[in-house]
Amino acid sequence: MTDPASPAPLPARNRGRERMESVLLEAERMMIEEGYSGLTMRRLAERCGIALGNLQYYFPSKSALVAALADHICARHRQASETWPAQDAAPEAAFEALIRYVLDDIRKPEGSILYWEFWALAAHDDHAKTAMAELYQTELDLLSEAIARLTPALPETQIRHRAEIIVGMLEGSGLMIGPGRPHAETPGPLMEEIIAAALAVATRPA
Amino acid sequence: MTDPASPAPLPARNRGRERMESVLLEAERMMIEEGYSGLTMRRLAERCGIALGNLQYYFPSKSALVAALADHICARHRQASETWPAQDAAPEAAFEALIRYVLDDIRKPEGSILYWEFWALAAHDDHAKTAMAELYQTELDLLSEAIARLTPALPETQIRHRAEIIVGMLEGSGLMIGPGRPHAETPGPLMEEIIAAALAVATRPA
Known part of the structure; x- marks a missing residue:
C-alpha cells in the first residue's frame, strides 16, 4: 500500500516524541504567560487539543511535566x-x-x-x-x-x-x-x- | 473597671493592624517555604489559627493578599x-x-x-x-x-x-x-x- 519512493511514516516512538515535544512547548508558553501557578494539566490538555487522559499518559503529574x-x-x-x-x-x-x-x-x-x-x-x-x-x-x-x-x-x-x-x-x-x-x-x-x-x-x- | 495606671488597651484599629501584620509574616514564610503556588488562603488561615472568613475579612482574595x-x-x-x-x-x-x-x-x-x-x-x-x-x-x-x-x-x-x-x-x-x-x-x-x-x-x- 505504501509507495516505496515516499518517506517511510514515522515510527510510533517518533510520533510520540513529537507529540511530547509539542506539549512541552505549549507548557513553556503557559509558564511564560501565566507562571507556574497558572499551568494546570487540565488547561494544558485543552490548549494542546488532547484529552486530559492522553496528556497524563505522557506526563502522569504536573511535577513530572515540569521536570520534563x-x-x-x-x-x-x-x-x-x-x-x-x-x-x-x-x-x-x-x-x-x-x-x-x-x-x-x-x-x-x-x-x-x-x-x-x-x-x-x-x-x-x-x-x-x-x-x-x-x-x-x-x-x-x-x-x-x-x-x-x-x-x-x-x-x-x-x-x-x-x-x-x-x-x-x-x-x-x-x-x-x-x-x-x-x-x-x-x-x-x-x-x-x-x-x-x-x-x-x-x-x-x- | 480599667485601672487608670495600666496601659490603655490597644484601640481596635491597632489590634487589627497587628493581626494583619502577623498574617502577612506567615504568608511570607509560606511563599519562602512553598512558593506562590503553595500559598493558599485556606492553608494560611489554618497556619494563623484563624477562620477562613476572618482572613477574608482582611484580604478578600489571594491577589489582594499578595498585593499587601x-x-x-x-x-x-x-x-x-x-x-x-x-x-x-x-x-x-x-x-x-x-x-x-x-x-x-x-x-x-x-x-x-x-x-x-x-x-x-x-x-x-x-x-x-x-x-x-x-x-x-x-x-x-x-x-x-x-x-x-x-x-x-x-x-x-x-x-x-x-x-x-x-x-x-x-x-x-x-x-x-x-x-x-x-x-x-x-x-x-x-x-x-x-x-x-x-x-x-x-x-x-x-
Whole structure:
C-alpha cells in the first residue's frame, strides 16, 4: 500500500516524541504567560487539543511535566551553547560575542521570564534545582574558558569566581533589559555598558 | 473597671493592624517555604489559627493578599535603607558597606527566595511589578549616590547605568551565594571578589 519512493511514516516512538515535544512547548508558553501557578494539566490538555487522559499518559503529574520541561530547556541550552558564535575569534572578541549572545537570550521571554519561574521553583523543587544547576554550569564553563583566554596567568579559582560574578551580572541584568523591564525597548546603551563592565570584571588586576 | 495606671488597651484599629501584620509574616514564610503556588488562603488561615472568613475579612482574595505582601516588603526595604550603615564614611568605604549590606540580605531566604518569587510574579501581575520596581528604585538611588561620590566627574546617565549593572550583579549573585546555592555555606571568598568587581564596575574609566 505504501509507495516505496515516499518517506517511510514515522515510527510510533517518533510520533510520540513529537507529540511530547509539542506539549512541552505549549507548557513553556503557559509558564511564560501565566507562571507556574497558572499551568494546570487540565488547561494544558485543552490548549494542546488532547484529552486530559492522553496528556497524563505522557506526563502522569504536573511535577513530572515540569521536570520534563526543565530537562528540555537544559538540552536546548546545551545544544545552543555548542554552536555559539566566534569561538575561534581573538580572546576579547570571543568574550564579547559570548556576552552579547547571553544578553540577546535574556531579552527573550524564554530566556528571562521562564528562568525566573525556574529560579523560584528551584527553591522548593529538587528536580528544578538540579536542572538549573546544570544550565548555569554550561554558561559557567563557556565563560571560564573565555576568561582564561583573556587572562591566562590568573589562577583557576579566580577565573571561576569571575565567571560566577559575570553569570550573576548577566542573569540579574534581566531585571533591566528583560521583557517588560525599564530598558526593554531601547536596551542598546545599557547593553554596551554591561559588555564593558563584564570585560572590566574579567580583566581587572588580581 | 480599667485601672487608670495600666496601659490603655490597644484601640481596635491597632489590634487589627497587628493581626494583619502577623498574617502577612506567615504568608511570607509560606511563599519562602512553598512558593506562590503553595500559598493558599485556606492553608494560611489554618497556619494563623484563624477562620477562613476572618482572613477574608482582611484580604478578600489571594491577589489582594499578595498585593499587601508586596507593599509590606517594599515598606520594610525602604525603612531598612534609611538606616544602612556607613553613609557618612569615605566614598570607597561607604560604597563597600552598601554592597556588603545588600549581599548579606541576599544570603537570607527573605532577601533571595522571596524575591525570586516576586520577580516571577511581576511578569504576570501588575501590582507585583510596581512593587518590585519601587523596591529596586530604592536600591538604585542608594547605589547611584554611592557611585557619584566615587566618580564625581562621571555624567549622570553613566552613573545610573553603572548602578543598574551593579544592582543586576548583586541580585544575580543570589544564584551563587543565596540559600541552598553553591556558595551558600562559605560565601566569604566569592563575596570579597564580588565587592572588588562592583568597585571595578563603578570606577572603570569612562
